[in-house]
Amino acid sequence: xxxxxKKGYFFVFLTGVFFAFEVIGFKxxxxxYNLSPEIAALFGVGFAFLIVTPYFxxxxxxxxxxxxxxxxxxxILTLGTISNAIGxxxxxxxLKQTDLGPAAILIKTTVLYNVLLGVFFLGERxxxxxxxxxxxxxxxxxxxSTLEGQIKVLSAFCILLSxxxxxxxSYMIKKYIPEILGLEYAYLRLxxxxxxxxxxxxYIGSFQIPEISIIVILGLFSLLGYFLGRAFYFEAHNYLPxxxxxxxxxxxxxxxxxxxxxxxxxxxxxxxxxxxxFILIGLYLIVFHKRKEKQ
Numbered sequence: 164x165x166x167x168x169k170k171g172y173f174f175v176f177l178t179g180v181f182f183a184f185e186v187i188g189f190k191x192x193x194x195x196y197n198l199s200p201e202i203a204a205l206f207g208v209g210f211a212f213l214i215v216t217p218y219f220x221x222x223x224x225x226x227x228x229x230x231x232x233x234x235x236x237x238x239i240l241t242l243g244t245i246s247n248a249i250g251x252x253x254x255x256x257x258l259k260q261t262d263l264g265p266a267a268i269l270i271k272t273t274v275l276y277n278v279l280l281g282v283f284f285l286g287e288r289x290x291x292x293x294x295x296x297x298x299x300x301x302x303x304x305x306x307x308s309t310l311e312g313q314i315k316v317l318s319a320f321c322i323l324l325s326x327x328x329x330x331x332x333s334y335m336i337k338k339y340i341p342e343i344l345g346l347e348y349a350y351l352r353l354x355x356x357x358x359x360x361x362x363x364x365x366y367i368g369s370f371q372i373p374e375i376s377i378i379v380i381l382g383l384f385s386l387l388g389y390f391l392g393r394a395f396y397f398e399a400h401n402y403l404p405x406x407x408x409x410x411x412x413x414x415x416x417x418x419x420x421x422x423x424x425x426x427x428x429x430x431x432x433x434x435x436x437x438x439x440x441f442i443l444i445g446l447y448l449i450v451f452h453k454r455k456e457k458q
Contacts, residue, residue, distance in 0.1 A: 171402030178396040179415040185388020186258075186267055187422055188380065193259045194427070196377060199369045200255030203381055204248075205360035206373060208389050210382025212353040215390055219350055232347040239339050240348060243332035244355040250328030251356075252363070257318035257325070262429045264420030265314040268307045268442070269322045271416055275301055276330035277405045285337055287404045292448050300445025306438035307420075333405045336397070345398035349390050356389070417442060 192203060219225045232240065258266050278297055281287035289297075309319075336343055364370040373381075399408055417439050423429035 167402040171399045171407075174395045174399035175403070175408060178392050178399065181387045181392030181395065183415050183418055183422075185384050185392060186263070186419060188384030188387075189255065190258055190263045190266075190427070192377065192381060192384075193255070196373070198373060198377070199364075199371075200252050200259065201360050201364045201367070201369060202371060202373065203255060204251050205357065205364055206378045207381035207385035208353050208360065209357040210378055211385040211390050212350075212357055214382065214386055215350055215353070219347070225347070228344050228347045229351065232344050232351060236340050236343070236348065239335050240351055241355060243335050244352050245359065246328045246331045247352070248356055248359040248363075250325040253321040253325040253328070257321040261314045261318045261322075263423035263427055264416070264429055264435060265307050266318070266322060267419035267423075268304055268416035268438070269314070269319060270326050270329075271304060271442075272301070272323055272326040273330045273333075276327050277333055277408060280330060280334040281337070281405045284334065285405065296445040296448025298445070299448065300442045303438040303441025303445065306434055306441065330405075333400065333408055336400050337405050340400075343397050343400050345394040345396075345401075348397045349394035352393060353385075353389060 189203060189207070192198060193200075219229055254266075254270060275297060278289065282289060361370075396408070420435060420439060424431055
């Protein structure tokens with residue numbers, strides 16, 4: 164494994180950690196409060212944007228990087244963020260009415276989408292063992308997504324569509340941005356998401372202002388996932404092909420599944436654990452086995 168690969172996988176690992184905290188936080192908010200997905204996203208990303216803005220404005224170097232990102236990568240940032248925003252609305256809609264474990268695992272179909280986009284449009288190559296790993300992981304995802312009583316068909320469809328919209332952003336970054344500035348990209352993405360959710364909530368007539376305590380909770384979890392998690396994820400694009408970016412993130416939903424069982428009283432099901440086992444085997448074949456052979 165090269166130094167760049169190690170750095171890329173380290174960034175992906177950090178991404179998974181921060182993404183997991185964000186999903187847990189939003190799921191808990193949806194469980195406790197009657198809050199629409201777009202309002203939760205609006206006040207979460209909006210509060211996070213306000214928190215990190217001084218960090219970027221106080222330094223001339225960071226301001227320069229922000230302006231560089233706008234002038235050089237602004238069109239890709241805008242298109243990718245719009246795709247992400249629609250995906251976020253769909254995902255949170257499904258998360259409100261779906262158990263944490265199945266939802267978190269099903270969203271990882273971004274792995275399959277990224278592989279297909281990378282192979283067909285970016286010229287990336289995968290060995291037969293890696294395709295086998297992906298197939299096994301997808302089988303595990305399918306087993307968990309079809310758990311009766313824990314996920315609805317409409318919710319599953321929304322999550323699958325959301326996963327594709329998330330994958331589109333990675334494709335555009337790898338295709339059109341030679342070297343991405345992760346922190347600055349994540350910061351500007353917060354602003355664009357805030358604008359999108361504000362206009363979207365006004366348009367559909369769902370705009371409301373939650374209690375301050377709820378806004379703070381949403382903001383803190385958004386700071387972890389929408390800013391720090393995304394910043395590490397964007398940086399990983401500089402070191403890994405998109406077919407590998409989400410492969411290591413397959414470990415994240417396993418963690419979330421156990422959080423749902425232990426702390427949110429979600430049912431224990433043998434199909435869950437078998438599906439989780441398939442995902443881990445697929446992960447090994449996609450990433451670690453190949454690295455071991457190279458060493």
